Amino acid sequence: MKCRKCREKAVINMRQHKLALCKPHYLEWFVEQTERFIKKYKMFTRDERVLVAVSGGKDSLALWDVLLKLGYQADGFYLRLGIDGGIRYSDESYEKIKTFVAEHPGTQLHVVDAKEMYGESIPEVAQRSRRGRGKPCSVCGLIKRHEMNRIAHDLGYPVLATGHNLDDEAAVLFSNTLHWQVGYLARQYPVLPEGNGFARKVKPFCRFYERETAAYALLAGIDYMYEECPYSEGANTIYYKELLNKLEAERPGAKLHFYLSFLRAKDKEGLFANWEEKKVELHACERCGQPTSAPGLCAFCRLWPEDVLNKPSEAFVPLTLIGGLKTEPSEENATTS
Amino acid sequence: MSEQEKVKVVLRRQEWEVEPGMTAKQLLQHLGLNPQSYLVTVNGELVSEDTRLQPGDFVRLVAVISGGRG
Ligand code: SF4
Ligand SMILES: [Zn+2]
Ligand SMILES: [Zn+2]
Numbered sequence: 001m002k003c004r005k006c007r008e009k010a011v012i013n014m015r016q017h018k019l020a021l022c023k024p025h026y027l028e029w030f031v032e033q034t035e036r037f038i039k040k041y042k043m044f045t046r047d048e049r050v051l052v053a054v055s056g057g058k059d060s061l062a063l064w065d066v067l068l069k070l071g072y073q074a075d076g077f078y079l080r081l082g083i084d085g086g087i088r089y090s091d092e093s094y095e096k097i098k099t100f101v102a103e104h105p106g107t108q109l110h111v112v113d114a115k116e117m118y119g120e121s122i123p124e125v126a127q128r129s130r131r132g133r134g135k136p137c138s139v140c141g142l143i144k145r146h147e148m149n150r151i152a153h154d155l156g157y158p159v160l161a162t163g164h165n166l167d168d169e170a171a172v173l174f175s176n177t178l179h180w181q182v183g184y185l186a187r188q189y190p191v192l193p194e195g196n197g198f199a200r201k202v203k204p205f206c207r208f209y210e211r212e213t214a215a216y217a218l219l220a221g222i223d224y225m226y227e228e229c230p231y232s233e234g235a236n237t238i239y240y241k242e243l244l245n246k247l248e249a250e251r252p253g254a255k256l257h258f259y260l261s262f263l264r265a266k267d268k269e270g271l272f273a274n275w276e277e278k279k280v281e282l283h284a285c286e287r288c289g290q291p292t293s294a295p296g297l298c299a300f301c302r303l304w305p306e307d308v309l310n311k312p313s314e315a316f317v318p319l320t321l322i323g324g325l326k327t328e329p330s331e332e333n334a335t336t337s
Numbered sequence: 338m339s340e341q342e343k344v345k346v347v348l349r350r351q352e353w354e355v356e357p358g359m360t361a362k363q364l365l366q367h368l369g370l371n372p373q374s375y376l377v378t379v380n381g382e383l384v385s386e387d388t389r390l391q392p393g394d395f396v397r398l399v400a401v402i403s404g405g406r407g
Contacts, residue, residue: 001385011383020385057403167402214376214401218383228403238404245373245402 012215015252023219030216034066034204041190043202044159050074051110051157051199053148054100056093056225058217059163061100063205065222067161068104074161076101077151077318079144080113082121083136085230090121093225098321100222105324110155112147112318118308129303136231139303146300149290151318152199164203167210170259171240186272189263196282196291209255210241342392348375348400357394362386364396374402 001010003022010020021029037043044050050067054060054076067074078097083089094111101109115121120128122143126136152160169188176184192201205213217224232238248255265271282291285298287309292298301309346353346364355364361377361384376399377384390396 001387010385013385013387023383059403171404209373210403211373211376211401214399215383218376218378218399226399232404235404238402241402241404242371242374245371248373249371 011219012212014209014212016209016248016256026215027219030208030212031066031069033208034063035070037190037207038070038202038204041202043161043191043204044072044200046072048073048159049157050159050161050202051148051152051155052076052161053144053163054078054097054109055163056096057163058222058224058226059165059168059205059210059213061096061163061222061224062213062217062220063161063163064100064107065104065220066216067204068107075108075110075157077110077148078112079147080111080115081140081229082113082115083123083229083231087227087230089225089227089229092227096223096225101321101323103323107323109321109323110151110318111321112151114143117316118304125303131299131303137235140231142300143303146288146290146298149198150288150316153197155318158194158199159202160199161202161204163205163213165205165208165210165213166255166259167241167244168237169203169206170244170255171237173259173262174240174244175236182272182275183277186275186277189266197289198291207256207260344390344392344394344396346396346398348398355390357390357392359390360386361388361390361396364390365398368398370398375400 001013001020002008003010003025004020005025006022008022011023012026013020050072052060052064052067052074054064055078064074064076076097078094080094081090084091097109101107114125118125122136122140125143126139129139131139131142148160151157173185173188176188190203190206194200244255244258266273280293282293283295284290285292285296285301287297287301290298290300341357343354344357346355346368353368355367359367361379362372364377365372365375372386377386377388378397378399379388379390379394381397
């Protein structure tokens with residue numbers, strides 16, 4: 001198979017686009033497409049600071065990499081979950097992210113360590129709270145969302161970017177359609193406007209297949225966390241993604257069509273346009289100020305004991321690493337000391 | 338002459354040995370894996386699905402699906 005642009009040996013064939021590309025042309029195409037999606041959905045401009053939520057996985061690191069290549073003001077946010085699972089999941093992920101930061105001078109990484117700030121790792125909170133019930137994903141999602149919003153707000157980032165790819169979006173769409181979750185369907189879109197003190201949420205990779213983001217990470221030489229979070233096993237998302245890939249294998253482009261025709265129906269035919277959110281009155285959380293449906297504390301603040309909530313505000317300032325600066329003493333220093 | 342060299346294949350903690358000659362796509366199908374869900378690297382380089390495996394090649398399969406994102 002030959003590259004469509006230069007006739008050299010192709011490294012990837014995207015059947016849904018009838019497009020095969022060699023390594024340099026793929027890397028170029030991927031970056032250009034990202035720029036196109038950012039513009040098409042009016043996600044953000046070069047004047048706006050963007051906070052990228054990174055996990056150490058391929059999608060988020062690839063996204064951060066591409067945004068920096070495109071010259072956007074992109075910094076990272078990482079929540080240390082404290083998950084081990086026999087594979088040092090959180091420690092290894094953090095190592096990958098630190099390596100990435102070290103290789104990108106000038107970029108900043110804001111780190112929130114759950115255990116340090118709130119006294120418990122994600123599995124520990126999950127164990128203790130009613131919300132956890134053995135599986136920490138619900139607590140984990142709640143904490144990630146809250147902390148992402150908090151850091152974006154406190155550090156002045158108007159835009160929050162996540163690495164969701166088309167397979168993520170199609171799996172969510174499939175699940176929400178299967179259960180006719182109208183509220184979720186009405187909200188699903190590549191951009192969620194800012195409001196209520198929340199940053200705008202954007203998904204610049206929403207039109208790339210997951211194999212394309214993985215191929216980009218491989219070809220760009222990004223050292224990402226390949227192991228999955230040990231709690232993700234058997235997750236519904238994975239099941240739906242596999243199901244959609246079976247369809248895709250037999251009907252190239254089916255996945256892309258499923259997602260894009262949904263977006264088109266929203267944009268052009270007003271699907272869900274008249275959907276009125278059941279007006280739940282929002283209150284500001286007494287402690288953190290983030291909107292919540294019931295008066296008093298929000299779900300996040302209700303997770304923690306008094307003594308944590310009463311810590312001075314300085315205790316909740318993230319650790320910021322600056323790209324390109326050595327965090328450990330260089331060998332030279334070590335030998336001369 | 339010794340027996341023709343085989344192709345070594347790894348995916349996470351699994352390993353296989355297969356005969357050379359098949360394409361990357363045929364390899365995935367042979368292992369019961371969906372070509373949409375895996376990338377194939379040969380001797381460290383990403384290859385397209387029609388690439389034929391040569392004797393002594395080292396193949397690493399990369400699973401692309403991840404999930405459970407919160
Ligand atoms: S799989 Fe669950 S616990 Fe693990 S990172 Fe995702 S949401 Fe958190
Ligand atoms: Zn080319
Ligand atoms: Zn709160």
